[in-house]
Amino acid sequence: MKQWIAVGGIVAAVVGVSIWGTLTLSPKNDLDLCKWGQLPVMAGGRVMPLDAAARQSALFITGKQYIATDGQRMSAIQWMALSIEKPQVADSLPLFTVTHDELRSFLGITDTMGKRVSFSFLASRWGVISQQAFTASDLPEDQRNAFQRNLLQVRDQMWRYIQLKNSFYAESVADISTDYAFFMKLIDNNRDKFRALDSAEFNGEDPEVMSLMMYIQKYQSMGQISYLWIVKDPKMTDSRAWMSMGQGILFDTMRRGSIGVARYVDTTDALRKHDTKRFNTGVSALLADAHAHPAGYSPFRLKAEYTFLQVQPYMSAMVIYLAVCALVVAGWWLWPLMLHRSAAILLSIGFGIHTLGMLASMLIHGRPPVTNLYSSAVYVGWIAVLGGLWMNRKLGRGVGYLIGGAIGFTTLIIAHQLSISGDTLGVMQAVLDSNFWLATHVVTITTGYSASFLAGVLGIFALMWALFAPKSDNALIKKLSDATYFMVALTVVLSFIGTVLGGIWADQSWGRFWGWDPKENGALLIVLWSLIVLHARKAGIVGRFGVATLAVLGNIVTAFSWFGVNMLGIGLHAYGFMEKGVVWLCVFGAVNLAIVGVALIKRRKIIESGLS
């Protein structure tokens, strides 16, 4: 009984920490930013809640979903509100990381200024930045040097920030409402002259006409620079209803209020003037109106996405998985029963949260679980946790939990890193837009990755257990070794079937079953590697020790197939080129090679301990 209380205590503590730690502090603000964050906007080709766009932009600029500067921490949506309410304050936040030495000295960043600089600082060097960026972006991606790559990154981040601001107001405007009203009046008074714009009667020296032209130009450029399209034409029901605020203003002033852009102008104006009541009523009305006539989205899915973002299930799962690993390892020395029981329950809870998160993503996206590298990482972890839970029944000692927890934690970290590059629920390129093939080929291949990593990690455990376990534990080592072999065999089945399904998809859409494209080759490498392991065992070339070692090397093969080929940046499948990933991939490879190296050096001891 006492023990169960302790288990309950541990579980409750870990779950509590995982949820508390991942909650974004709710905006302490009289402005209803929660509701504002739920407003639908068009960004990156799809409709999403404003909160999602804010988080993605914060991630893109700072690498985190929230804004953390020296003294304060604020949510992404608070930051976005700040950039409208007090642009000068938002501009002076040190958000832009510049670490490359040459770039730092080029921009005149001194060591005392720290790693991060503000937008206002960078904006004062916008001229030289855009000039350099112009030459750099002319070069093919693989020919740019480190300076140019870093410069382009900073330029893109700055540009995103500029685009965000222009989604709501034209930068030179102080009083948004008055400016809009003035534009309306100007165009009303000069409607005749405006119509004559193209004709010979047009008088370019008329001061009113000139001022009108400047206004049109101002809002035109604001519309073009917008990252978010926040204005919805109430008369339309598909995604074409969306336009930028600049476009909306021009549209309405020309035709006098057919879109109702005034409501958007008014809300932004209220935010600028911190008029709480006007802002809150305005936002509520916009939200109610949007959901009453949704265009190009489903209000239910939009709300689901908003909730998903607030809950951050993968973050909680990540914390829980880490705790599981710690508990299992601790349980080998202290209170094994209690700690391993807690680990079992926690891993199940983590798995449940992970599952709910994946189901929610599928619902929001309307797609099978794996659509891009990000979701493949989430899925590989999910399968591995499932495999760990299942395997522990045979292996015991919490080894299965540790394997599941470790792979689950690692893959969720990878997923988080991948989410920085953009929208994780983004639109699908035409060639990938097939739910049938995503559900069959992609899911099978990705399950194969999981099986292969499980084999590799089991191999590591078999080797390390034989090497380091204080008293030799033949039974467990044999079980680990059998499980490794089983997983290699499962990898052959899954990878082969997945590869073949891919071949059929390729034949359907590209007219050939196989084209030696890098991603295809990667999949084939996993199949071949697993076949080599099975046949080598069959031929007696290797024994249990050899199978375990080869399975560990299989980790490298799988990682290369999963990420490496994308980094080669060629072929039809190269949809994500990641630069920093190369380093991490090399680290991963080195770690696995090191394990194999140690195993080979201590070969005799490992074999004597039962891995023969």
Add this chain to the structure above:
Amino acid sequence: MSNPLISLPQKWAKTLASPAMSVYILSYLFFLVILTTVLQVYWGIFVAKKMVMDAWWIWMPIQGHVLPLLPGGWLVGTLLLVSLSMALLTRIPFTVAKMGLWIVHFGGILLVLGAGLSSGLGQEAQLVLEEGQSKNYAQMAHVTELAVQVSTPKGVKEVMFTEPLFLKDNTILKQPELPFEIKVIKSYSNSKMIASEAEKRAAEPNLATAGMGTGVMIISQKPVNRDDYRNDPAAYVELLVEGQPMGRYLLANFIESGQMVTIKDSVYILAIRPKRLYLPIDVALADFEHKQYPGTTIPSWFSSKVMIFNPTTNEKREVTISMNHPLRYDGKTFYQASFGKNDTQSILQVVDNPTWLMPYFSCALIGLGLILHFFMAFNRAGRGDN
């Protein structure tokens, strides 16, 4: 068994059929796949594939000599085929318990055979069409040919010499259909027309004595192997009628109209051009459509509405080719590959692969066998038989 002449082949057969042999072959294949993948970074997919996989030997230039350095894909495939067949015949028992394994290896034979056949027989070419344009041929971006169009009373005939036949100086090209011989005086694997005064100094001596080539100067360029780059071969050729020179002409990839010559009162058009794959149908592009997700450049959809016309059967109809929905006609597959010229040009990939059904068949067998064997084997293991 004491006769070495009998026992030696048996020993070889046993070695070939052994699982150890398969480990060596698969390991080498593993290496070849990595090689193909990595070489693509430098050479592009087309060349890497041709050099490594679609070859008996991998030829490499070493100190000026081109030597067969390593066995290529076809050789390994053949070895794998033999090994699999031997294993199936001599080692893997045809029993219920081993049925899954047997099916897998049988499927494997068909798969490797199919891969080899498709590698040898398959052809890929691009059909580049502008709206309103009609063509009855596709072109291979990375293979060039020297073509001679012969006007005969029955229509136009073409005589082709595929590269690298015409890329060797002093070669004499002849065909019974042609009343003349073509002597290659000087050839260039890649070239371009000079575009500025500065380039003039690097220009090649102009050897042309007749035709358009007399007014053009070219620069020799280093050939480039990249998927998105097309080499422009060129050659100065001399036409010989019964050994008598009839003028020197410049033929080049960038002179698209070719070079017209009149010999013995007949008109011939000579051209160096991307190798053509003639189609059984005329394909005309009626409309190309390209949609993007709002506010982005991510394509959400592209499709080509084409009119196809088969002159032998008089079949004429409209077809829409889009992403994941190719047109299959008479053994050729037309799929939407790319587009250009402000969405008025569509690029269709044309693939001719007579063995396209084989992978479906063999993979179905292997998949079935794998699942069968996997469950039977581990069920036995689970029950403790193993």
